[in-house]
Amino acid sequence: MKNLNNSMLGSVALLILFLVLWQWGPGLLGMPEFVMPQLSRVAQESVVMWQTGGLLQHTLITAFEIIVGFGLGALLGVAIGVSLGLSPAAExxxxxxxxxxxxxxxxxxxxxxxxxxxxxxxxxILIAILIVFFPVMINVLSAIRTVDPDMINLVRTMNASRWQIFRLVEFPSAMAALFSGLRIASTLAVIGVTVGELVGGNQGLGFLLVDAEGQGNTAGVFVAIVMLTLIGVLAYGAVVWAEKRILHYMPKAMLSTQ
Incomplete structure (x- = not known):
């Protein structure tokens, strides 16, 4: 517990140091605002964009695209990963x-x-699905392939059906690897949606970023970047929370892929 508290204090201290450098560093280095605006200037611009630029609406649109793309990509990755893992010929x-x-x-x-x-x-959403799909699929496939054969044979001696073997042994053994893939995918989903909005969007944070860049509004660009980062952090945190909640109730032997 003491080490955890020290780690949290260290993280908070680094965040404070980063914010301090962001606020006063550009001025000390003589950077013009269009190159690196101060933190206070970015905060002011975020208020303006919230009130008159539709920042909340665009943030919600991007968050919705990320959630849907991440969910569908993860489901597709799990389905194909399991299918290929159970069928070497199909793989x-x-x-x-x-x-x-x-x-x-x-x-x-x-x-x-x-x-x-x-x-x-x-x-x-399609781009997010494509980006999310592969890390989830490959992690699940690898986990299914490395399930302890002794565990499978043990369940078979109890006259378990193929579905019962998958439900009781193979899928639980793949859960740890699945969440490892989901952690990676949660950040990649943000990248995928942002790329889509940058290339061809008229709404969302990617659109706001391009619009601010076109106007030479560097502070507005930073506002969009910060909001995208916050969404990514929340998505990653949600996966970690779900991982702890789900894996906590599963026997450790079932989580081993060795």
């Missing part, structure tokens, strides 16, 4: 295509999705 057949999809730069898909679906929320 051998589909792996080259899944790998090719992962290697292809997601940014390149953004203009195509916009051309297909227009300036709506759907292109951003």
């Amino acid at each position: 051998a057949m589909l792996s080259p295509y899944i790998l090719a999809l992962q290697i292809a730069p997601k940014v390149a898909f953004a203009p195509l999705f916009v051309m297909w679906l227009g300036y709506t929320i759907y292109p951003k």
